[in-house]
Amino acid sequence: MLWLVILAVVVMIAAALLTVFLRSYLAAVAAVSVVSLALAVIFALLRAPDVALAEAAVAAGLSGVLLALTVRRTGLWRSDAGDGKK
Amino acid sequence: MTVIGDIFLLVGAVFLCLAALGMVRMPDVFNRIQTGTKGSTLGALSVLIGVFFHHPDWWAKLVVLAVFVLVTSPVGSSIIARAALATGLRPWHQAEDEETV
Amino acid sequence: MMGLEIGILGGIAVALLGIAVLLGAARLVLGPTVADRVVAADILTIITTAALVWLALVQDSAIVLDIALVFGALSFVGVVAIARALEKRS
Amino acid sequence: MTRRFAMTFAGLLFVWILLTGTLAVQEIIVGILVAAGTAAISIRHLQWLDDVMLTPLLPLHLGRYFFTFFKALIFANFDVARRVVTPGMAIRPAVVRVHTELHSDLGKLWLANSITLTPGTLTVDLDGQELLIHWIDATPGTDLETATREIVAGFEKVLKEFLK
Incomplete structure (x- = not known):
């Protein structure tokens, strides 16, 4: 079990670093949703199912949708550099 | 019963693992979606069946989850493929030309 | 850590799931285009849903199934939203 | 209503x-x-609900559909698994456009989903009555149009029994 928590933490940290360093906003949104995914798994592993439920509902779903819609509405994808059409 | 459940769980894990491996190995987005979505759908279904053999009293929620995975996973992959097409990723261009001839 | 018993087959299944998560995360980190990363996130959510169902079995608590359900539903909506936003940038 | x-x-x-x-x-x-x-x-x-034809035989048709579908899904997985573990790239991607006879949105969605989970094919786009299908392995020499047509027709036949 401990190894699973460590694995989830590693994935979470990787995705969080990716969120910071990615130049494309949309890719960063995808990485953020992976962060909250890993966080929900950690909560579930640590036997806090109610917290995990809230985390899955709010962070994985709503914040991803909101961020994606924001990127779409504000046209921030125009400032994408490099990380896109290849 | 438990052994059958374990076998289904194992098969599901193998297919999920193969799907992820396909994601890493395939050369372009569309092939990644192909390998990823098929393997993960059957893998998830197989895990659900395995859990059903361990805990038959959970059947109702497992059925809802199975229907959910079956409906959403192909829709999700199709929509990503469509978005990839819209962003201008077209690795198969020559093949398409050959065909129309 | 928590004294949960997992059989040998179950242990192998966990290891495979862990490898699958790592491989998916590798595609998320490497993937040259945005679409690659979104696909990786999508596959990771499906793997996670399956892993949560399995976790419900290990912890023997049906509420984890609810987490899997909510998680599957909302992450699908999230992936669709990202894909739609990606589509618009063409 | x-x-x-x-x-x-x-x-x-x-x-x-x-x-x-x-x-x-x-x-x-x-x-x-x-x-x-x-x-x-x-x-x-929920206009798409009008596309379902409610007949007494609906469960039968659904059962037949799921039988075909699961056979295709399991076959597809072994196909994909073989490709993934084969060293080197065992793929030749190609793209085909086919016409479908299903008119309703639900029917087209269902068809597209089925095709995505069938061996070697992926629905990329749906434009009116046209489906854009990506093939993972277009072996030279096979008639792709006909092959795609066959896959589509196989599901179409079953789906047309209960969808417009």
């Missing part, structure tokens, strides 16, 4: 019963209220 309401209501109530997992009277009453409310709100956006 009544038909649509009845279908939505029945479906939602069924899901409610599955999720709560009991047949206790108070749960059912709450479920009826919630299902009726949700159905009343969402009914205007």
Whole structure:
């Protein structure tokens, strides 16, 4: 079990670093949703199912949708550099 | 019963693992979606069946989850493929030309 | 850590799931285009849903199934939203 | 409209019963209220429900569909697994455009989903009656148009029994 928590933490940290360093906003949104995914798994592993439920509902779903819609509405994808059409 | 459940769980894990491996190995987005979505759908279904053999009293929620995975996973992959097409990723261009001839 | 018993087959299944998560995360980190990363996130959510169902079995608590359900539903909506936003940038 | 309401209501109530997992009277009453409310709100956006042809034979057709579908899904997985573990790239991607005879949105969605989970094919785009299909392995020499047509026709035949 401990190894699973460590694995989830590693994935979470990787995705969080990716969120910071990615130049494309949309890719960063995808990485953020992976962060909250890993966080929900950690909560579930640590036997806090109610917290995990809230985390899955709010962070994985709503914040991803909101961020994606924001990127779409504000046209921030125009400032994408490099990380896109290849 | 438990052994059958374990076998289904194992098969599901193998297919999920193969799907992820396909994601890493395939050369372009569309092939990644192909390998990823098929393997993960059957893998998830197989895990659900395995859990059903361990805990038959959970059947109702497992059925809802199975229907959910079956409906959403192909829709999700199709929509990503469509978005990839819209962003201008077209690795198969020559093949398409050959065909129309 | 928590004294949960997992059989040998179950242990192998966990290891495979862990490898699958790592491989998916590798595609998320490497993937040259945005679409690659979104696909990786999508596959990771499906793997996670399956892993949560399995976790419900290990912890023997049906509420984890609810987490899997909510998680599957909302992450699908999230992936669709990202894909739609990606589509618009063409 | 009544038909649509009845279908939505029945479906939602069924899901409610599955999720709560009991047949206790108070749960059912709450479920009826919630299902009726949700159905009343969402009914205007559910035009696709009109595409389902309700016949006594519907369960039979659904069963036949799922039989074909699961056979294809399992075959597809072994196919994909073989490609993934084969050293080198065992793929030759190509793209094909095919015409479908299904008119309803639900029918086309269902067809597209089925194709995505069939061996070697992926629905990329749906444009009117045209499906854009990506092939993972277009072996030279095979007639791709015909091969795709066959796959599409196989599902179409089953789906046309209960969808417009």
